[in-house]
Amino acid sequence: MKAAALQDYHARMQRVLDHIDRHLDDDLDLDALSSIAAYSKYHFHRQFTATFGLSVHRYVQLARMKRASYRLAYEDAKSVTDIAMDAGYDAPDAFARAFRQRFRQSPSSFRKSPDWEPWLAAFGPLDDARSKLMQKTFTIDAVTIRDVPATPVAIMEHRGDPTTLGATIQRFIAWRKAAGLHPKTNPTFTVWRSERRPASPADYSVDLCVGTDRPIEADSEQIKAGVIPGGRCAVLRVVGHTDNLEPAALYLYRDWLPASGEETRDFPIYCQRLSFFPEVPEHETVADVFLPLK
Incomplete structure (x- = not known):
């Protein structure tokens, strides 16, 4: 009771x-x-x-x-x-x-x-x-395995102190607006190339990506072309307060992967952001977290 x-x-x-x-x-x-x-x-x-x-x-x-x-x-x-x-x-x-x-x-x-x-x-x-109330719990049933197609992307890299990530996001949004790559027509990805809290802030590394097959002119200061490779992925959807997706990533690595018998592929864990705050309330934001598999 x-x-x-x-x-x-x-x-x-x-x-x-x-x-x-x-x-x-x-x-x-x-x-x-x-x-x-x-x-x-x-x-x-x-x-x-x-x-x-x-x-x-x-x-x-x-x-x-x-x-x-x-x-x-x-x-x-x-x-x-x-x-x-x-x-x-x-x-x-x-x-x-x-x-x-x-x-x-x-x-x-x-x-x-x-x-x-x-x-x-x-x-x-x-x-x-x-x-205090929004601690997310995940279950094996929430994870699906998808065959994901390769997605050409434009990439803005963030390297260094995570407290300055907001400035990189601001530049990324300004660039994609100027390029006419709206989130409703061109998917948004974040590729995590380091831990969320590495031992040294200088080692923090993340790629901000927008899906586009448009040719990207090399820009040493801002944008480069790349690809999110296709293949099998374990996918976990997170609904609400998606600014911190670390619990979802930890669940996939710590709980789902050992029990699944699967092996990871040589590409970092990443997410696709499907809706954004403040366009929708924070508890309605949605993101899919992808763990690439062999």
Whole structure:
């Protein structure tokens, strides 16, 4: 009974987090959120804080600010004023003060040249809160084996400190926009050539790729042509909060592979990103993780 009660409690709180992600533009007051959880509003805020280590107000504020920062960095067409309004601020100057306090940059400065290290630190409490309920568990039934066709790609390499990956992603998005390679028509891949947390940050290595059979002119500073090879792959789909796919990769290597009797092929583990935040709420993002097999 205790296990069932705890599971029910976690399910209610998960509904609240999903509702917040889905309705960041709405009035997310205690009355609304406590009704989603089916708890008394007089106790809900204390239950939320005890569970996640953040007040409801702080959690909503951070979730809105994360979406705003993504839009500043990756959505040039959206004005700073519109982004401020979407984040729940009545005026751009109030948004600018809050943004500067949290990230040590103005919104316009962040849009031009984001400093990702304070950004990562600022959202640590949000990531910690979500990890309390969002620990993904995978099963053997969730893994499928596919024959994957070879995919020619344009590659932007990131080599070095992972805290600067955001800047590489920003350049990658700008390049593919200029090249007319939209995610809806040209698939997006990430190839992991190192551990997520190598012993030395300088050893961090990842390729950002977009599928295209268009000839790629050699560009020593940015883009080179390559291929994600075809062949058999174990594939694990991850739905929701796909910014950290390490648990899925670990499951494939540590649990699925030894039990499967399969052997890996000589190409790194990689993922295809099928939907993106903030185009969809974070809990609706989808990615497939591919483990190449012989």
